[in-house]
Amino acid sequence: TAAEKGGYDHFMLKEMDEQPQAVRDTLLGHLVDGQIVLDEQRLDQQELRDIDKVFIVACGTAYHSGLIGKQVIEHWTRVPVEVEMASEFRYRDPVLDRQTLVVPISQSGETADTLEAVRHAVEQRAKVLAICNTNGAQIPRESDAVLYTHAGPEIGVAATKTFLAQVAAVELVGLALAQARGTKYGDEVVREYDALCSMPDAIAATLQAMQPVRDLAREIAHEKAVLFLGRHMGYPVALEGALKLKELAYMHAEGFPAGELKHGPIALIEDDLPVVVVMPSPTGRPTLHQKMLSNVAEITARGARTIVIGEPDDAGARELAAHFVEVPPVPTLLSPFVQTVPLQVLAAEIAAARGYDIDKPRNLAKSVTVE
C-alpha cells in the first residue's frame, strides 16, 4: 500500500534510500573490546584459526557479494577463497573437510540451491557460517553459525539494500578471520571496522547526488543493450549492475572483467553502445587505473558511449568519458558500497522510463525455493 511505501512510488526506491541504515545496522555491535564478534551462535576462535580454505556459495545478487568477499577475505587473511554459484557447487563434488569454512549467503535463507549446498557441506563435515537477512530461516537453522544482515524486510524483487548489507557482512567475516588468525591485530582491526562504519555516510552522499544518473537513464532507455566493465573490486559491481538492468529493464546487459575486453567483448562495441565503466581509484590503485583508462580509450575510439563511475579527481577518465558519474573517494576494498549505487539507480530509472513495474519484474521471484 501507499503507506508502506512511505511516500515513495515504489518499494525499490525506498529500499535504495534505506541502504545507509541497512549497512549501519549490519555493522552495529560487532566490535566489542577491540574484538570482532559475529553473532550469538558462532564459531570459536580456535575453529576460525584452523580454517585453511573458504568456499562462498550463493545465487543471484548474493553471489556478487560473495565475489567481493573473496577479494577482502584473501587480502586480509591470506586464506584461499573460492566463490561458487550454489547450483554448481553441489554437483561437482567439491573438496571439503573439517578445516573448510563454507559461507552460504542468502537474503531469504530459503533459496533451494543454497540450502542444498549447505546440506552437502554439513555432510562433508565442513564448518558452515551463514550470512542471512531472515531470522530463523532454513539456511541459518542448518548452519553451525550465522551472521545476520540487518537490512529489514525487502519487498522489491530486485535486491538492493540487502546486497550492501551482505557486502558489510562479508567484510566482517574477513576481519573476524584475520583477527583469529593473527594476520590483523589490535588497532588495525579497529581502524578497518571504523572505516566500514563510515560507509553509511558515503552511501548517503552518493544517493544525494544521483540526479545526473536519472537524466542519463532517460537518454539511454531505448537502447538495445548495455555493457558493464570492471576490474578487481569493480568487477562484481559491474556484474551486479548488469544483473539489475536485466532484471528490471529487460535489456540485454552483460558485465565483463575489463582485462577480457580484447578476448571477445570488444567485438560487440559499435557506435553509441552504452558502456558503463566502474573505475578504480587513480590514487588508491594507480596501476589498475592506468590500464582501465586505456580500456576506456579503446572503446571510446570504437564509438562506445562511455559512462564512467569514478572519483571526483579522476581527470583522465573525466576527459575521455561521454558521461562521468562521481562517487565519493573511499578505500579500495570498500568501493562497492558507493559504486553499486549509481548502477541501481540507472537500472531502476531505465526500467521506469520503459514503463515497467520495478517492484515486480516479470518472471522473477523474490526467493527461488525450487531447483
Ligand code: G6P
Ligand atoms: C532471486 C532474487 C534475487 C536474489 C536471488 C538469491 O533470484 O530475485 O534478488 O539475489 O534469488 O536469493 P537469496 O534469498 O538466496 O539471497
